[in-house]
Amino acid sequence: MLPVENRLSKVRDFNLLLKHGRWCNGKFLDLKMLNLAENKNYFPKQVSPEEFAAQLKIAFAVGTRISKSAVVRNRLRRQLREILRLRLANGELRAGYYLLVLPKKDALKKNYAELKQELELLLGRSSLAR
Numbered sequence: 001m002l003p004v005e006n007r008l009s010k011v012r013d014f015n016l017l018l019k020h021g022r023w024c025n026g027k028f029l030d031l032k033m034l035n036l037a038e039n040k041n042y043f044p045k046q047v048s049p050e051e052f053a054a055q056l057k058i059a060f061a062v063g064t065r066i067s068k069s070a071v072v073r074n075r076l077r078r079q080l081r082e083i084l085r086l087r088l089a090n091g092e093l094r095a096g097y098y099l100l101v102l103p104k105k106d107a108l109k110k111n112y113a114e115l116k117q118e119l120e121l122l123l124g125r126s127s128l129a130r
Contacts, residue, residue, distance in 0.1 A: 002085055008059035008098055016042055017098045024126040028106035029115070031122045034098040058084055058099045066105055076103055083116045092130050093123070
């Protein structure tokens with residue numbers, strides 16, 4: 001499980017990410033990311049800009065188009081969450097970003113090692129990995 005401070009949960013933050021974020025596409029995973037330092041105009045007024053720009057929040061969206069079975073979707077979500085949790089615990093991710101991980105239907109056929117390799121490739125391509 002990701003720590004609470006690293007979970008993207010507010011509608012305001014999702015809207016900001018979806019409107020101003022940029023895509024990084026892979027074979028069976030997509031990553032939408034938003035660099036908070038580049039979007040200071042959209043920060044909420046009640047939060048300190050320095051604190052807001054220094055956070056790292058992550059979300060996963062595994063919809064019913066991937067699989068009708070909730071068990072299958074939840075397993076995929078747990079695997080992706082664990083990959084990023086380990087990287088976060090080791091300090092291998094840069095702060096100051098919002099991330100949304102969207103798997104494609106092909107991700108169901110992949111094992112944990114292949115998912116990890118693809119996600120690390122996307123993180124490296126988007127300059128989020130240290």
